Amino acid sequence: MSSQKTVFVSGATGFIALHIVNDLLNAGYRVIGSARSQEKCGKLLEKFGNNPSLSMEVVKDISDLNAFDEVFKKHAKDITIVLHTASPFRFDTTEYEKDLIIPAVNGTKSIFNAIKKYGAQTVERVVVTSSGAAQIQPAYCNRDGLIVDESTWNDCAWANCTTDAVTAYCASKTFAERVAWDFLRENKGQVKFKLSTVMPVNVFGPQMFPEPSKTTLNTSSEIINKLVHTNKDTEWDQFNGGYIDVRDVSRAHLCAFEKEECAGERLSLFGGMFATQDILDIINDDFPQLKGKIPVGRPGTGKELTTKGFQINNERTKILLGFEFIGLRQSVDDSVRQILEVESKA
Known part of the structure; x- marks a missing residue:
């Protein structure tokens, strides 16, 4: 595609x-x-050095079904590619519909209607930007022998998805x-665009612009950040799931339209399985300045968790994208190195 094309990125921060x-x-x-x-x-705009190729527009509330109208009305003749990343990702709420499901659903409806x-x-x-959460219900994650691939859908229903924040978030990405896919089918012939979705699992890797004032990071990155700041004698949560590096997620978005x-296609972004123990092992091995300060756990036992429960097969996605994903060690090392560098300058 021509490098002169204009791309709209919702939720650009x-x-x-x-x-x-x-x-x-x-x-x-x-980029708009x-x-x-x-x-x-x-x-x-300041973070990107007021790059003349970048401009920004205010969209106050993606729950508003007309949220993106003014942006597309203003820039309709320029925008040829749309990357819809805006969607809530938080677990610190009990207002599941208001804070998670409705903004995700209405945000997608509003941007597609504005395009139309x-x-x-x-x-x-x-x-x-969908999620691996749209492929499987949290309740199914412990099912041994369950294989999830690009064709798999989370089979949640609105009526029973507001029991907790995690289930509601997974439902929000699914709905x-x-x-998006329903819109394309129902408006065949009325719009010309082709659609792809990107489904990342837990996203690790460095922040684009680390901020010394921030003590907590985005939801996935906080898994690593918490371990870096956990006292060696403190109990920590054992967690396991799939991972992908943020740099691969970004690269996949460009491939998805280029x-x-x-x-x-639904592109499944999955670099492998991890357990909290695996991350601890990497940090203890690669950052001697933290050894003795953070927990050790039971080194080498991560496989006891990662070989159980559901597994993901994303071979089709790997072939379509055509590049190797960043490994867990590099993703963790780059994340931790940045966290420590930022703290040393604070």
Whole structure:
């Protein structure tokens, strides 16, 4: 695709989105991003050195079904690619519908409707940032022998998905992704764009712009951050699941619209399984300055957890994308190294 094309990135201040914006600019694209306030827009522009190829628009509330209308009305003639990354990812709420499900669903409806109204004949490709959560219910994760692939869907229903924040978040990503595919099917012939979705699991890796003032990181990165700051005698949560590095997630978003073979595909971003113990082993091995300060656990026993429960087969995605994913050790090492560097400068 021409490097002169303009890409709209919703939720441009997010952990993944910042890497995407950076990669787009480096690839020569013009980028229009959105954020919830003028202040956030201004800060992002400053972080990218007020790059003339980057501009920002305020979208206050993605729960509003007309949230993206003004952006597309204003830029309809320019935007040919849409990357919809904006969606809530938080577990610190009990207002599951209000804070998780409705914003995810309405945000997707609003951006697709805006494309239909103002960019039906100009937008060529759309990529939705979905999640591995849209592939499986949390309740099924401990099922030995269960294989999840690109065709697998979380079979949650609205009526029973508001029992806890994790289940509600997984449901929000599922419902939002279904909205995207349903829209395309129902509006065949009325819009010209081709759709792809990207489904990352737990996303590790360095922040695009680390901030010394932030003591907690985004939800996935906080898994590593907490271990770095856990006292050696403190009890810690044993957790396991799939991982992918944020730099690979960003790269996959570009492939999703640049590669014709990715059109119409659900791309499963999964680099492998991990357990909290695996992360502790890596940190203790590679950061001697932390050894004796953080927990040791039971070194080498991560496989006892990662070989149990569901597994992911994403061979189709790997072939479509055509690049090797960053390994767990590099992802953890780069994350921890950045955390320590930022703290040393604080």
